[in-house]
Amino acid sequence: MNLPGLLLALCIYFPVTSGPFVDKLSEAEFGRLHEQLQASSEVPWRTIPWKISLLDAQRASLSQKKPIFIWAMDGHPLGCT
Amino acid sequence: MLDRASTFADPEIVQLLKSRFIAVAIDQAYHRRQQDAEGEFYRKIAGQGPRRDFKKTTQGLYLATASGKLLGFNNNRGGDRIKALMKKALEQFQPPTATPIEAGPVDDRYHAPLPEGGMVVRVQAKILGGYEPTTDYWSKIYQDSLSRDNLWVTAAEQEAMVAGRLPPSLQQRLVRFHLIDNTRGEPQMWKAEEITSLDLSLEKGLLSGTVHLETASGNRGYKANLLGHIEHKNGKITRFDLVAHGQFWGECTYTPGAPNGKFPLAVSFTLADGSDVADGVPPKGSRGWVEGYLQP
Secondary structure: OOHHHHHHHHHHHOOHHHOOOOOOOOHHHHHHHHHHOOOOOOOHHHHOOOEOOHHHHHHHHHHHOOOEEEEEEOOOOOOOO | OHHHHOHHHOHHHHHHHHHHOEEEEEEHHHHOOOOOHHHHHHHHHHOOOOOOOOOOOOOEEEEEOOOOOEEEEEOOOOHHHHHHHHHHHHHHOOOOOOOOOOOOOOOHHHOOOOOOOOEEEEEEEEEOOOOOOOOOHHHHHHHHOOOOEEEEEOHHHHHHHHOOOOOHHHHHHHHHHHOOOOOOOOOOOOOHHHEEEEEEEEEOOEEEEEEEEEOOOOOOEEEEEEEEEEEEEOOEEEEEEEEEEEEEEOOOOOOOOOOOOEEEEEEEEEEOOOOOHHHHOOOHHHOOOHHHHHOO
């Protein structure tokens, strides 16, 4: 088998996806994935007007005469995961 | 992750939180330790509950008055239990005669503001396949989850990108702290020596390249291609859209349940516009060592 023939055979036997990286991203794939990986603002937990400062919550609790609801986690509940 | 898609997806709980409570979300690992007014107020409330040893986790849901009186605590999931807790707290609640607490000096060890002139980029990751089909409610939440974190970009790094360069500090931070599988919990960040290869370029606003991250034992890794667009106007970054897509493998102590073998993981980056309160949350990678995050 000559060299071009050998290269062609290798390309057929070892497609691009079997290399060290997956296929390069095309513009279309980039656009599709970027859109797919955006959280909807309509997801219920994101519609809650969370504060991230307990002292801000204390002030709002006083002015609005409402109790404070604290979601306290290991790592920030609105980020990290 | 689980709470977002269970407790805080319950329509009645969401409505109660919107209309009858002041909702606040915090990282208790900071609050139980920080020596300032914010930390003191938290410890006053949490200290009335069952988790009063502040050397251990105090994770949970606390309902309290502005004077710091605890009205209820729960560390379980499940809509009915939380709704009952909220309704009981509302029955007990009497607006106290308290005054606003002055913030005073903050404990710098647990207060990491965005560096002056810094920029926030939203980071969201998702596993695109590889899980075994499941009917388990909680497993399904993990399988469908879209994670959320923030990438901080310094003023100097923005200037460099406006000039057409991609600073090494930003490249390192982006791959070490943000190309992670945080869809089931908090994973370990990549160590500098776990960057097996990194080849990114920025040419005429097109950010592209490849990265290979892998632990020494080979039990966890990520090989990905990156493609994105960075635009600027009048010296300011106006667009930072980027996607990493590749094959991930492995899991960490706090992220069990990954798909077997290699699986597709994608991570997206989008310039934050400040419209989401979560834009103000410090990056997970900065937790405990902001300098190490900014200059990896």
